[in-house]
Amino acid sequence: MLFGKECRRILTSLTFIIYCFVVGLFFVSQFIDENKGDPYIPDEKISEDHDIIIDSAVDCLANEYLANNYICYPLGFYKSVRLKEDDSQKVEECLLEITGLTHDELMDIRDSGEHYYVEHGIQETMYYEIGELPVSDTITYERFCELMGQVDDILGGGSKYKVDDLVANYSYVPMTQEDREAIISDLYDKDRVVGGYARLFSDYVGIDLGIMPVFVAAALVSADRRKRVSDLIYTRKISSLKLIFTRYTALVTMMFIPVILCMISADIHLIRYFDFNDLALYKMFTLPTFWLLPQLMIVTAAAMIVTEVFSSGIAILFQFAWWFYSIMADGARLSGSISKFDLVCRHNTVFGREEFMLSKNDFIFNRIFYFIAAIVITAITAYIYELKRGGRFHGIRLFGKNSIFRHKA
Amino acid sequence: MVSGCLAKIVFSDTRHNYLLHYLAALGVVLLTPVIFGVSRLDERLAAQPLEFFLPLMGAILMPAVFMPEQNESIRDVVRSKKTPYPGVCFMRLLCGAVFITVLTGAFVLYMKSMDSVVTMRLFAGSLASTFALGAAGFFASAVSDNVIVGYMTAVIYYICNFGLKDKLGVFFLFSMTTGSFDEKKWLCILSVVLIAAGFVLRRLFRER
């Protein structure tokens, strides 16, 4: 059977062996080694209280505005932004609308307080001690989010005012003893322990699955060209749709096997540290499969189509860029904000069920979207393969007709 | 080498086999100021773009050294010529290294012009990380005779630096951002060893 043969071909490929090794290594070094004993309980929690969010955000914005120094993390790395006069003016308008102050009132507040210096790099920035600013009575949370979005756009993204992150940035409140007890009981009652660890597991393994499959898939797809058997395969009876889907299924199946083995190991690991009766072991299979399989599928599908159209090198470059962006775009935030189109969904904590549930709908949309997208992309790949087979398409050469890239599969 | 030959080899090779790689490496440099702050940074913050991002140039250029001759027939033709094939590969490596050094140098000067504290040791440290990352990919592609495996190795090494961090010990690529420079000399040694071992092992196993 073709499926079996493709699986065997993948099994013996060097890229797949390395893939298995990396998945295993990351699982052991991140999940197993870091989770021995009681899990770490954070000191703060998200409150989701709109008043708290608006209060904290507006103070932060006012501070940065008056100093004209905005600290951004566009891809997780430090970047300080200074705005020109007209952009600064726009930010001020937003600030005034939220606070309900006039320009003069704001300047009075600025001048009445002391100022102090903060070192950013080698630069000392003057900040004003302005205390807490008022919030306009007429401002709604929706309008506030809209204004924050405008500010984030003016700053070029990655600022502290990114709408999706407002809740996570500004609604943290210290945990009380009751809160602590509540999240522990959530872990035991709602998550049956394994659920919490399953999210952490998915978080870690998801990082690998955002990039590693591209190598296995690109190597398999480009092997035909590299070993010059494309024409031999083109002339076989099998339909393009069947061939591509068989290869695709074989790739996804084979690459998911090490993940399943890790799930089993994770369960065994938990049995060692927790009372067996507290554990719902099946949760280590259900959530991570829903979390990781669509991701594996989309990465594999993208790798296949880009390799068919361009080359394996471009596929790797593309996937690296997508993965890097996805990992870094949320900056230092490792949990609490899964958005609709994140490739790698992060939730780097055992607790925080509630936090996770906040983005539950987006998360479900995200995974179903990628699941369907992967299948559609694979179907398109089959169509492209069919075109190549019929000599109607020869792949795209970057930089025009005389480009050099096509042969580099 | 007869004069003119070297220039011809380098020129043709770059134009036909590596143009896109060089453009991609240039892309990395051009993208850096978009992702990272480059102005008014102290030494530690200035190390961020130099360590986190510029080393990707090494990962792009160095594993691809053996790529044009992955097709065995081409390799046989090239190997049957008087200029030793490892010499051609070494020259590619050297061109890549020069290109990387020039771009890194230009970027460092640019950061300096933006009032950041970029010192000679930051420049050297950035190059050490770039070469170490590239050498890892180079070694893997030399031994496996598969460029994809080379890229894969470089990417894995890169990811390990985020995941395992200082567990990597002296092979940690991002040490300057933590204020340590000792690792850099080890990275230089690692680069030299991996490149030499890549050539030797390839000769032993792949070009018998």
Added chain:
Amino acid sequence: MEKKIVIKNVSKFYGRKQALFDIDLTIGQGMFGLLGRNGAGKTTLMKTLAALHRKKGGEITVCGVPIEKAKEIRAMTGYLPQDFSMYPSMKADEALDYLGALSGIPKAERKKRVTSLLRKVNLIEHRHKKVRELSGGMKRRLGIAQALIHDPTVLIVDEPTAGLDPEERIRFRNLLCEVAEERIVILSTHIVGDIEATCENIAIMDEGKILWKGTVEQLIENARGHIFTSNVEKRFMPQIKKEYIVTGMLSQNDYTTVRIVSDSEPDLPNTVLTEPDLEGAYMYCLHSSGCDVRGGEE
């Protein structure tokens, strides 16, 4: 210095598998043919001579230079692999120029040689075509041009005519003969016709060993008395193919005239002893060396 290649007791292993067994051969100026079935070890021997493979034991000298001095050997050897390829995006003249540079030819000289060789191999009109746009025959001609770019003393061509149309094949053979006037040309092939048309001296290889070496005439002489023709009914053909080595068949109505290689006269109707041809002689050589060359059920 005498133009000859001396191969003494050469062995070669791929891992544990032995590919060449104690090869002994002396090759002088002119065309030398290496004949053998697919997988006989011809390419391995050729690559060893081109210093692309390292031998395990024995000794090879090319015009007095030991094969271990790879750089010197490569300077005097031109090699055309069985399946010639070049960077597909390069134009024909550019590819030649690049390979000339790899051979260490100065720029001015390279320019002259590239033009003259492209003319010689009839590619001058196609010099601006990319390698990927050349036909199989053109590519092979570009291959021979690149092998000659540094005016080598020894030219090694591995199965150069496989896959070429008859016209291209004849043109290629003539080109080789022309080139062989002042060089040692080693040609490996499994197509007997190529050898017949071009080589005086030949060696036959099988399973990594030299089965026979000498001139074409000697090989033919060797087979004298062992080549027969019979006129048999078509229906007996499967049986005949199973029992005898059939080198040719011509069908007419219900009868087939078959050419048979045999130690003794076959017990078939209308059998006559015939003048041996090179193909028959080659088959007889393989057969007499113990190789199974019968057509079987085909």
